[in-house]
Amino acid sequence: MSDLPSRVHITEEGPREGFQFEKGEIPTARKIELIDALSTTGIGQIQVVSFVHPKAVPQMADAEAVVAGIAPREGVEFIGLWLNVRGLERAMATGKLHLEGSIALTASETFLVRNQKRTFADNLAQQREMAAAYKTAGIPITRGSVMAAFGCNFEGRIPVERVVSQVGDILAVAEEQEERITLLNLSDTMGWATPRGIREVVGAVRERYPELEMSLHLHDTRGMGIANACAGLEMGVAHFDACVGGLGGCPFAGNRAAAGNVCTEDLVFLCRDLGIETGIDLDALIEVAALAEDIVGHPLPGSVKSGGALTSWYA
């Protein structure tokens, strides 16, 4: 327990990764309603949309309209996701998003080919292009990401050395532009992580690159989400992606799609119990989880919203 961080930073991804997975069309106004509600809970960063081709992800076709409708709020960064220069240009054009350059590799070549039609080499080249585009645009390159870092539905277990090696590649791509990655995200894209896997991969990356802050993107496909977050916290991880209500998933993961992302309010409950500050009002967040359920029109998997936050006992 000695490595527990005193403060955890949560990036809320429900509006982007959560809605992306939903089958029914969600009206733009309701997306904005959820984002505005989230921004009142104390969450410091919200990923609101992705700028991808509407044919690939129809739920994100209204990305610009969503961003235009969001009420700015002091202390809240609104961020977006993009996979190419065209997407980056769309994000920049909104004029309302917090922009950071991110270099993203994927640890499973099979998944990469299926999902983005790129080999490892293609992807590295494309990330170099992205790095050059960030530099040109004056956007600092501060973030790295390894997708499928804990396992892959097509390749099975991912060798830890491959993840560590890709982290090295990510740092090198930034250095070529005289930029420096400070936060590295390890993504359990297909829901394979376990507490053992978290310790193994986070441990190996930290041993090789002790100066990097780490972030975890977790799914709850096999019920391990909160246990994985707990293992990450115990390794000192202080940044997590999460989705309110447990929204989300990865629709590109084959017939065993990754189920919901780790649930924001369940993660906040865990942090509060461990004495870790998140800056988030848990009871307000639970109300937003109810709103998210209303918007998607079906129950969401998070537990604290129905089990109760026990806030009066923690006061």
Added chain:
Amino acid sequence: MSDLPSRVHITEEGPREGFQFEKGEIPTARKIELIDALSTTGIGQIQVVSFVHPKAVPQMADAEAVVAGIAPREGVEFIGLWLNVRGLERAMATGKLHLEGSIALTASETFLVRNQKRTFADNLAQQREMAAAYKTAGIPITRGSVMAAFGCNFEGRIPVERVVSQVGDILAVAEEQEERITLLNLSDTMGWATPRGIREVVGAVRERYPELEMSLHLHDTRGMGIANACAGLEMGVAHFDACVGGLGGCPFAGNRAAAGNVCTEDLVFLCRDLGIETGIDLDALIEVAALAEDIVGHPLPGSVKSGGALTSWYA
């Protein structure tokens, strides 16, 4: 991780605690069908019924008929639950159950009064009566249990010293009969446990009574179930109660009823990943989880049954 057990013993409680919570009546034959299916998976112990008054728990009114219908299977112990001498006599009369004497105290007096209309003093006296009845019947007194050990919907946090003190009382009641408790169950009756709470309570009991083996009875009310089990495993706990599919709950816990018990197949998945033997065939167990869903007629909360067990990757 150094205290991880090499082997974990799971007591399946779906047929008793799981069905007890269900609103619709479940036909006796279907209860037997589930128990028979469970007994083929490698689970070593199944709690099949409780012998309580049918007015209190109508779902258990057919307890004798259920036990009569179960197919005996080598290597599987069928156990029952009772709260008084009348219940014990009913269990003994079946002639088919594995009988062990258990001394059970409850760490919240408010819950005890509401649930069983007994004060701490009443309960201790009644447990002494039970101990005498076990002795008379020639049933060894080997198990202890502290209910509500991690928190209470009516009293809030339970002082750790109270739990340790009740463990002392439990051991003393057995010693008065010249019997010895070897396995102590800590029950998170109302779903309050967190990884921190597990470490705190298990740690305090182990420090005071290092010779006792410990068992955990966990609920997933706030999404902490598997993380709590993981914390227990890391403390060396080698006995767990669990319910297939995540069946179950505690209907006596007030308006915030404890949600499903920790899910057996999710727990087996975790153990397998940690290299811990359970003796259970995970794929067979997942089929039984589907049967359990069919029997109760609604989806159950367990995750591995839908996320997939990844067995071929673990081979």
